[in-house]
Amino acid sequence: MKFQTIRGVHDGLPAVVARWQQVERVARTIFHSHSFDEVRLPILEQTALFTRSVGEATDIVAKEMYRFVDRGGDDLCLRPEGTAGAVRAFIQGGLGRAGEQRWFYVGPMFRRERPQKGRLRQFQQIGVERFGAAGPVADIEMLTMAWSLVAELGIQQVRLELNSLGCPSCRPGYRDALVAFLQQCEGDLCATCRDRMATNPMRVLDCKVASCQQALTDAPEMLHHLCGDCDTHFGAIQRGLDIPVTINPRIVRGLDYYNRTAFEIVTDQLGAQGTVIAGGRYDGLVQELGGAATPAIGFALGLERIGLLLSDPPATRAEVAVVALGEGALIPSLRAAEQLRAAGLRTIHCGGGGGKRQFKQADRCGARFTIILGEDEVAQGTWTVRNMGEGSQQQCDPASAMAQLVQHFATTRTSKE
């Protein structure tokens, strides 16, 4: 019997994790510069949290959750997304009175979908949430932060698409107008769209069936039905944004809690899974989940998916290798390795034994220098330092060897970054 990961769940082996860390490092730098703090939230939550927030009728809740009853009889699930839990934590922690909250998190999410490239059943998201800011400035800052994240990662050929979904005072009116329109052209719509007219008419807008899109050419747009406040808000965002934006009136978030700003950063390099970052405003959610009315906005990105767009990060390699020649050199060589590590040098010990084997290992691990300790060196209290690139080596006293190595790597490290 051979064990293997279950469908849509992948191992993070070193080469892959290096990629994730590259994304995380850039993200953390940007988030910290905007004064966002990390939170770590549960993976297991009550199922009701998601049915209430994401929406009973959404695909995520209706057919993609890993849901079970635990031994105590509680209805639980593996979180399919991060915002609901963040809002729950915000309310539970009593942070509504603690001033504006700026949070981010990194962690696994679970959705039982059919796997594809860029779509896994267990995947990691970086999420960002900001509570307490209603004005367009917050939207502009969030969009800018998302955009600079993509830019900093060197990802090319992406575009920012923006829409407004209105609010409880203007969306019902739009919805009625849309339904009226859809009823007129009902005969031209596909079966799913006809069903959605009743359950979620706005989802009809992003149907990909050609005949539907044709029928929808003259469909009313939310942007033309925004109330005064929503229209002002949307206009202010566009004026304040210093990045190229495509207005896409067909962006409809698949989660029910969004209002006003909805956006995606998309690429066409990933086939059907082209959304790299997605987010929007959810001003009603905190209240919906039992907290005091609190405006909020957030976005999320999939680590594995964005990782597909990154060029290979340089493998992290050892800087110094230690070779011990002869039994008597073994213990001193271990001490030498410890000294090198204490000085901040990334060091591997080649394990003693055959010289050929050890030098081969020193070469393979990428070390630029090898410290050689044999009976002679031990007797004289010296190290032999071999420059692996040049093939040259010299015997010197440990203190000055260390100083030179530290100096060398201090300069090469900074020139690389």
Added chain:
RNA sequence: GUGGACGUAGUUCAAUGGUAGAGCCCCGGCUUGUGAUGCCGGUUGUUGGGGGUUCGAGUCCCCUCGUCCACCCCA
């Protein structure tokens, strides 16, 4: 959930129904205190798994697991 392509050594790939192979990697030797180049030699498979057809199956059929693509959904 629907439709389709694919699955052979660690890896990338071969093999008209007739003995499962090659490159790279890895290991050893030439060189027991010297790697990366060179030469010589070596290991490696229940052909994803299970059943069936056949004298004979990597190859054909069925089931199953996984990967990928499209739909769908979304990060």
